[in-house]
Amino acid sequence: MWVSGGSTNLFLIDSDGNTLDHRTDEQNLSPGSHTEIYCSQLSGDMLVLMKKYIPSPPVDDVEAKIVRFNGLEETQTVQFDAKGNNLYIDPECITENRNGDIIVFDLIHDILLGPSSRLVVTDQNGSNRFTYYGSKNDPRLKLEATDICTDALSNILIANQSSSTVHMIDKDGIFLCLLLTTEHGIRGPWGMSYDEKSHRLWVGSIEDNRLCVYRYIERQNHFS
Structure with a gap:
């Protein structure tokens, strides 16, 4: 199984806990880094959510991306939209749909309105398909x-x-x-x-x- 440590180190371990291999993303390795792993049931690839916090009061900036691995080979990085803007604000969780879409729930830090979240959905090529915010009018639908x-x-x-x-x-x-x-x-x-x-x-x-x-x-x- 693949596991993530306290930084962006990824470890491949066997059922006895022995480390078989590891992968490190040097560009994202820093204090405050975080990773989330999802194994694709469609392709067998590993989708890794990587992010690091950059101090910038009153709310820290976050640099985040999704990296696809086939085995130990990095085959795709999803980070920016078609205009070169960051796709994610503060992503927390990742999954995949049957049509190959990559789905991320992304935290929004609003100083006035308080914390909320959104879904950022990209296709298998990394292009943004839609962003879902729920509804601010119905408390039950506020995400x-x-x-x-x-x-x-x-x-x-x-x-x-x-x-x-x-x-x-x-x-x-x-x-x-x-x-x-x-x-x-x-x-x-x-x-x-x-x-x-x-x-x-x-x-x-x-x-x-x-x-x-x-x-x-x-x-x-x-x-x-």
Whole structure:
């Protein structure tokens, strides 16, 4: 398995914990660095979210990028949009859709409005497809995401801790529904994962330390 350390070092270890290989991104290696790893079920590639904090009061700047590895070979870097602007503000979590889109939940630090988040979705070539902000008019739809995943129908699921909900949007960023709310037993969703084999959604709740399992897709509705 691949694991990340306290910086942008990546280690390949076996089941006994022995280090088999490692990879270091020298340009991003600095105090305050952070990495998040996602292994693609489509290609077998490893998508690595790398970021480092640059002191710049009152809110630190963040330099961030997504790097794709095939084995130990770096094959792609996603960092800028078509105009050369940074795609990400302060990314926290990464996943991938069945159509190859790379989905990142990105923190927004607003001094006046407080923290919130957005989804930044790029295609497999790294071009920005859309950015999803939720809604500021409905408190339940204001995004303060803690985790994201995708399901067998390429819908994007967003765990929203502040409103104790799980949002569902389609692959093009159109809001579909509040899939789960407090009425379904959600209390501060934090960790979330979708099981492609059983079509079950696993959601961890930080407020009551529970792990809940839901099913909303029947097997006959699964599109391969």
